[in-house]
Amino acid sequence: MIIVVLRTLILYGLVIIALRLMGKREIGQLQPFELVVIIMISELAAIPSENIGVPLLSGIIPILVLLLTGITLAWISLKSERARAIICGTPSVLIERGKILEDELKKNRYSLTDLLEELRIKNVPNISEVEFAVLETNGQLSVFPKSQNRPTIPKDFMLKTQYEGLPLTLIMDGVLNQKNLRQSNKDLNWLMNELKKQKIDRLEGVLLASLDSSDTLFVQTKSSSNIKNK
Template structure:
């Protein structure tokens, strides 16, 4: 039993490292060859962990080979646009200038029901509002509404809104982030004064405190038992 646990932990660590080396993309963002590598690595890790009669190297070596092949293909697609088109494919335009391209639907085995469903997911319930719809290599559908149907932005009204940066998490689950506090050009005395305004006496009693670029502190206290 101990041997099985150790073998499983070794293979688990190797798979985690392999996935970490492959990058931080989500499953839906993987290219086809990356998805194949991911599935094969999972299968190769299961067999040696279940059967102690199979040498551990029989699982480790194929995983390393697949990881090397994936990194090689990734490097090739990074350097060569032609190779990238061959390995990853090219995006398909399913709707062009407001018209459905039937040939592209058939080519990608994409029916009208799938298209309408994806448009609803993208908050575009009316297909008549779509100017372009592009099926990306990872299977995601990019939707571009017609100009008169897209949401308005401040630039349409010649308005320049104030700058909005990323908010800083000052307190997380009762723990003070001193680095973010210093980055916000605030000190601990200021923070304590702000907490007292909301009837919070201790940093440990704060669930989350976040400071936005305008200097407004959002605070939520922990639930009291």
């Protein structure tokens, strides 16, 4: 039993490392060759972990070969546009200047039902509002509304806006983030004074505290039951 556990942990760690080396992408954003590599790696890892009679190296070596192949193909596709078109394919325009291209739908085996469903997911229920729709190589549909149907932005009215940076999390689940506190150019005394203004005496009682670029502190306290459990 211990051997099975150890073999499973080794293969699990190897698969995690392999996925990390392949990059940070969601499943829906994977290119076809990346998805194939992930599926095959999971299958190869499952065989030695289920069957002790199969040598561990019989699972590790193919996984490393697939990982190296996936990284190599990704590198080649980055360096060569032509190779990328062969490996990953090319985007297909399904709607051009407001007109549905039937030939492209048939070529990609993409039905009108699929098209309308994806448009609804993109918050475009009316197809007459679409100028272009492009089916990307990872299967995602990029939708470009007609200019008169696009939401207005401050730039349209010649308005100047203030810079908005990423908020810094200062406290999470009662634990102070020293690094973010230093990055915000604040100190613990300032933070405690701000918490006292909201009648909070202890860091442990804070569920989340974050500081935005305008120096506005957002604070949410824990429920009384969670504080007692601590």
